[in-house]
Amino acid sequence: MKAWQLTRLGIEGLELLEVDRAPLGPREIRLRMLACALNYRDLLMIRGEYDPRLQLPLIPLSDGVGEVVEVGAEVTRVAVGDRVAGCFAPRWIAGRPRRDLIRATRGGPLPGMLATEHVCDAEGVVRVPPFLDDTQAATLPCAALTAWSALVTHGRIRAGQTVLLQGTGGVSLFALQFAVMHGARAVVTSSSDAKLARARTLGAAVTINYTQDRHWGKTAAAHTEEGVDLVVEVGGAGTLDQSLRAVRPGGVIAMIGVLGGVAPTVALTKILMNEVRVQGILVGPREGFEEMNQAIATRRLTPVVDRVFGFDEAPAALRYLESGAHFGKVVIRVAD
Ligand SMILES: NC(=O)c1ccc[n+]([C@@H]2O[C@H](COP(=O)([O-])OP(=O)(O)OC[C@H]3O[C@@H](n4cnc5c(N)ncnc54)[C@H](OP(=O)(O)O)[C@@H]3O)[C@@H](O)[C@H]2O)c1
Numbered sequence: 001m002k003a004w005q006l007t008r009l010g011i012e013g014l015e016l017l018e019v020d021r022a023p024l025g026p027r028e029i030r031l032r033m034l035a036c037a038l039n040y041r042d043l044l045m046i047r048g049e050y051d052p053r054l055q056l057p058l059i060p061l062s063d064g065v066g067e068v069v070e071v072g073a074e075v076t077r078v079a080v081g082d083r084v085a086g087c088f089a090p091r092w093i094a095g096r097p098r099r100d101l102i103r104a105t106r107g108g109p110l111p112g113m114l115a116t117e118h119v120c121d122a123e124g125v126v127r128v129p130p131f132l133d134d135t136q137a138a139t140l141p142c143a144a145l146t147a148w149s150a151l152v153t154h155g156r157i158r159a160g161q162t163v164l165l166q167g168t169g170g171v172s173l174f175a176l177q178f179a180v181m182h183g184a185r186a187v188v189t190s191s192s193d194a195k196l197a198r199a200r201t202l203g204a205a206v207t208i209n210y211t212q213d214r215h216w217g218k219t220a221a222a223h224t225e226e227g228v229d230l231v232v233e234v235g236g237a238g239t240l241d242q243s244l245r246a247v248r249p250g251g252v253i254a255m256i257g258v259l260g261g262v263a264p265t266v267a268l269t270k271i272l273m274n275e276v277r278v279q280g281i282l283v284g285p286r287e288g289f290e291e292m293n294q295a296i297a298t299r300r301l302t303p304v305v306d307r308v309f310g311f312d313e314a315p316a317a318l319r320y321l322e323s324g325a326h327f328g329k330v331v332i333r334v335a336d
Helices: 040-047 099-102 140-154 170-181 194-201 216-222 240-246 269-271 287-301 311-324
Strands: 002-004 012-018 028-038 063-071 084-085 117-121 125-127 162-166 185-190 206-209 228-233 247-255 275-280 305-310 329-333
Touching: 012 206, 028 084, 028 140, 040 311, 063 117, 063 140, 117 125, 117 170, 125 287, 140 170, 140 228, 140 247, 140 287, 162 170, 162 240, 170 185, 170 228, 170 287, 185 216, 185 240, 194 206, 206 216, 216 240, 240 247, 240 269, 305 311, 311 329
Parallel strands: 162 185, 162 228, 185 206, 228 247, 247 275, 305 329
Antiparallel strands: 002 012, 028 063, 028 117, 028 329, 063 084, 084 125
């Protein structure tokens, strides 16, 4: 089999190598990989900015979908021929997070999916909605489930509520689609007017260019009575102050990303005086992934795939994600 391996930190440290096929344990399955999707986290991992103790070599990318081609003697959960996606934290099945469950994640420290084959425990995969093609299905494990956990599992979003979504990357566009699915109003920010126009076609009710309007949090709040009910916070230090200006008393800030830095300077009084709930999100358990897939299948929600690269073009795909030019998800097709 072939696998992309990170042999030293940096995109230039990726090498496409011929590696031995892994033997199959009794509870394991072998996948013929079909497609993988990129997340901003993969870039951080590859650059050595996510985990300073990352063990190399490592097969990168947390997200992928494959066809089951072999099952171990004790496997009953899936069968040969099933099309499944790997779970981001494959041992976190349901319930509250535990350190050992949420630290064991694909694409670092566990092996990722950017290979022609992947062997893993049968418990750590879910069947994907049949109507999605392989490139669309590959986008679900991290970005989609993170948005689902933020809006649905923790945010309990309801029709008529307003959510604020930052940027037009993978997590934020899934959050936009889930907001529309639940009858909520979405306020979307972006650095690009062209991307905002595309967000409106997906159902964004209000759009704000955050490079032109530095007070975008206040602007978002002005489109509501008391402020937005929930913020999908992907900017971190660069955006939290504006998010606190946008959110309503009693509202939720779903802390997801750190695109604009990790150490914010904010007045804590804004949190306590308004009873704001700051909810950390780490993707989600398998149970949430299965629930989300039911909703995606029922509502026939189609993930926004910006661009598909070939398996040999993995470094170019990562550089494209790094450029920030994308709208939604960047995908690598592994096999037809
Ligand atoms: N906690 C978790 O479970 C979890 C899960 C997934 C992702 N994340 C994190 O969430 C963040 C987003 O991930 P992603 O995979 O969706 O990234 P992505 O697809 O690469 O999206 C990045 C987009 O965010 C916007 N952006 C960049 N810097 C920004 C800033 N300072 N303020 C506002 N928007 C900004 C840009 O949108 P425009 O081009 O429209 O301006 C950019 O295209 C990352 O920090 C990632 O590590 C966390």
